[in-house]
Amino acid sequence: MHFTFNYIPHQIEKLQGYLDYLFLEVWLKAQGNFDDTKLKGHPELHKIYVELGYEDGKWAYFFNSSIENIYKIFLDLDEAYKDELKEKFHHNNNIEGICKDVAIEPITYRDIAAKQPKLAKELKNFYGKLYGKDSPFNLKIFGFLSTQLITDYDKQFMSANNKGVCPFCALSDLKGNNNSYREAYDHYLPKGLYPFNVLNFHNLSPMCNECNSTYKLQENPIIKIDPITNDKNRTKAFYPYENNHPDVEINIKLKSNDILNLEPADIDLTIVAKGDYVQEIESWKRVFGLEERYKAILCSQNDGKSWFYSIYDEFENAVELGHTNNVETYYQNIVKEAKKIPLSQRGFLKSKFLEECKERGLLDFH
Template structure:
């Protein structure tokens, strides 16, 4: 990134808080018969689950993205994982929530990958992936959620009123829509949900980007791990409040302008920050 975004607090972010409560205080403590009373510690989530409960009847057509999946996943936590596994998963989930420290691979903080859950239970991993994917793709669009927390467009309009550069921070080339324009830019999952599903609704992992960066260049690439060579990468936190101490050096070596190509350009970087010690850094 060329510059960080400023994070904004917005009602829409509450959904992630509700789901974190669900994971930590309900699913990872699954040891009794499931009931909606287990959600008493998060009244807002319980109310949403109650209002959506009628969709559990598949004959009524609308898709059930909340109430049924919550109970199904609860039962899988209880039957697929033993007490120690649930405890360890709860601990790992907690350690994964500070995204800034996760991106820099700080000690005591670790990313929660889909493959880790898969190693415990493939069926649980599958159901969790479906649930978290639907949170962003479908649950945010439900009337009950929009009434309580607002819409992505509401969030985007508030976001670009604070982040006023008007330029995509990933490429520094393309503009992004202002709040006065119809629609909004795509929200890139900085940690892609295909590999890290539990971050799918975390707005500290959701960053508006231009079409080219989101749909052509980054795609499902992980900013913290190079899967081809099996090497960790450190990534810049999109909402960092710390200035980036990085110098980007571009060298152009052209003897014949008619024979110009990418091979004639080299880009390197250096800096005094902790990133200088790393062999590889993700610059997306």
């Protein structure tokens, strides 16, 4: 990532709190028939359950009946498996740990289905509906998740995270508090794969539409699939809320001097950071298609080619005026400007690209 977000504590976290309580205190401790007294230890959740019981709506019915159905399944689970699930529940909510330490292994719905297919199905059905437009959390009793809670969270989030650009690509702006719409929040570890953390905001980040809806989709930052053997390998990934994120540098080498006809195959692009971040960088590049996207920018008429030819045009003007020495200053200023605010106007790519053109003698006009 180009930079990471600051985490913002917010009352929206109460929703994950309800889910944590359900799992740890109600389902894991299931004994005897279910009734509302099983929720008494969490007065707020208890009140919600009782009140939803009087409502007719499908969301109210879905929320309460899911609690009851999953409780019934837990009654039949043996203690050893419950202990295993409890350990994995904590893993799945330790997003920072999962990103940084490959020994912390989260559990997937598929893992659960291998031993308890009915449980996997009910959990996926429940957690799968809790985020988004069709979530029961959009009911007034929960605080209107989509229309109020997330909107308010996003407002606070964006005032504390106001760089204005997507940290995953630095190619697109992120909508902020001056926009009437907000960016969608992405589940960094895909919510279709991992149970227990659907409202854990350490796993949710705003992301530009291109990163979210075109490139990342269901890509999993912590699993690399071998293209030949199809083997799945656990890998480290950047944690979007990391406090000590390294500075990353994007280096560009060209294999051709024909900038007018430059193609992606003519470019070597590497991303480096001080320290051992090989796996994190690899995951970042893979999930967000960075190599393809950055190379396409360098080959684009509006970016790479135009950066190069604006200096070239300046040279041709200078020849007419007899001031060719000024072209060197012009080049230096453009590179300096691009480096000064690297995340603005794709400056991080522009400075490296022009420096490489210079290195290859394409911008020497003496």
